[in-house]
Amino acid sequence: MPHATYAADFLWQDAAWQVGRRGVAVEDGRFVEDAAGGERIGRFVLPGMPNLHSHAFQRAMAGLAERRGPGEDSFWTWRETMYAFAEAIDPDDLKAIATQLYVEMLKAGYTQVCEFHYLHHGPRGVPYADPAAMSLALVEAAKDAGIGLTLLPVLYMTGGFDGRPLSERQRRFGHDVGQYVALLERLVPMQHDMLRVGIALHSLRAVPEDAMRSLLATGVATTLPIHIHIAEQIGEVQDCLAMRGARPVEWLLDHADVDARWTLIHATHLSEHETRRLAASGAVAGLCPTTEANLGDGLFPLADFIDAGGTLGIGSDSHISVSPVEELRWLEYGQRLVTRHRNVVARRADESVGETLWRQALRGGALASGVDIAGFHAGARADLLVLDDRSPLLAARGEADALDSFLFSGNTPLVRDVMVGGRWRVRDFAHAAQDRVAKAYRGVVERLAAA
Incomplete structure (x- = not known):
């Protein structure tokens, strides 16, 4: 997996928000180091x-x-x-x-x-x-x-x-x-x-x-x-x-x-x-x-x-x-x-x-x-969540209010993108396999219900 760097305005690292366009580098599915720049992926980025x-x-x-x-x-x-x-x-x-x-x-x-x-x-x-x-x-x-x-x-x-x-x-x-x-x-x-x-x-x-x-x-x-x-x-x-x-x-x-x-x-x-x-x-x-x-x-x-x-x-x-x-x-x-x-x-x-x-x-x-996934430090598996910059629920929210607003401001989904092991699994609220997977699931549940 090629080396890539990502940046956010607020990055949840060491159990607190790090402020000021902080970045992380990913290689072979793991975080390898802090990065000064990189592709901006969102305003608020959290570990999965x-x-x-x-x-x-x-x-x-x-x-x-x-x-x-x-x-x-x-x-x-x-x-x-x-x-x-x-x-x-x-x-x-x-x-x-x-x-x-x-x-x-x-x-x-x-x-x-x-x-x-x-x-x-x-x-x-x-x-x-x-x-x-x-x-x-x-x-x-x-x-x-x-x-x-x-x-x-x-x-x-x-x-x-x-x-x-x-x-x-x-x-x-x-x-x-x-x-x-x-x-x-x-x-x-x-x-x-x-x-x-x-x-x-x-x-x-x-x-x-x-x-x-x-x-x-x-x-x-x-x-x-x-x-x-x-x-x-x-x-x-x-x-x-x-x-x-x-x-x-x-x-x-x-x-x-x-x-x-x-x-x-x-x-x-x-x-x-x-x-x-x-x-x-x-x-x-x-x-x-x-x-x-x-x-x-x-x-x-x-x-x-x-x-x-x-x-x-x-x-x-x-x-x-x-x-x-x-x-x-x-x-x-x-x-x-x-x-x-x-x-x-x-x-x-x-x-x-x-x-x-x-x-x-x-x-x-x-x-x-039993897995090192609790943060963005070097060696941890590269898992992260990107919250939705466009949501009105996060309007006018800085780092002091972001997680409280994420958890306590209603039921509109705010997790926009999800990376696991350095690979994007969810982009813009969608999983690439969701339709195929849902079709198979529906077939099983309908058969079980009829049994």
Whole structure:
């Protein structure tokens, strides 16, 4: 890839706006140095945002679980709807759904996605001829769309803290430790600048303690990112207390070497002590505000976590929304509703809410992804977003107001151009493959709906 230089009036670098026609140089898909000049690509240029939690297949069921059932609906009733929907999806379907999703992510400003992937086998757990078929479908989808992928195959072994077997619908998800390690060993050698592989423990209820210990002791597990769902629902906390004698995050911190390689997804229900310990561990809290609201999960103790020095990132999870703007906006708005105060995430006088949210989520998302994408420094992958100079929403906005206006001024898309790995993936709000990808997606969804 040839050497190229780009410039902006305001460049988000070192967690703040750099002012005065600042430039970056790109070569072989990475930033190589600061540049004094170069092609002016926009007024406001930001690093791309990592999406640290995705279940790609769920994009196709967004909006299909909003009709009330015979009793009170909850995460657990939603889960049965999701299981039924997942039953018919094969590798070709998954590729079409994921490619559509990843195109949407790019257009929204996500340039890396952590795919928490547990739909491994065929219906009722019948293996595909290639045990990695579903994983490879996601790899191909990310390649087709042009987004960076952190593929997180999921270890899923039991149906609850009591060790019950997987239900018939859950058998598609299941591996024993040996099968799971074999899958990792197949995928890890495939890594490159646009593909990272990590470990996902579905949850404490789905991975017994001895299996967790065995997996984390294997050679393949020593350097990979580790993600886990945890403390999302009150019922999960109660079951963990009953079966393991501790709250989920407390138990994990006591029984694993949790550090900056770990991402704890949701971690919604924390005690004050767990909040401080999680922050001190260096692990990332993976927050998915739109999904957590959609499922009625609850609210993460955000202010206390930030005050304790915690690290966080955002994900779109079930994809009822595919927008970093909406995730960050509702991360703040949820706190305003529960505390009845404004500007909660800004912990000091004159601090910008938008800048704080972007800075926090960028850093945590890069850690969770295991990819150097958090800025424009030499060696980082060349990912960037160009905001729309022409939008009236950014009229008369300087660097002091740009990110606040980006996040809090309405629903008109402001991400005009997107670069990933030194290549333009979105230009003037359009992805080159969007029509072809949407056509394939529509065909799959229409067939699934008719089944």
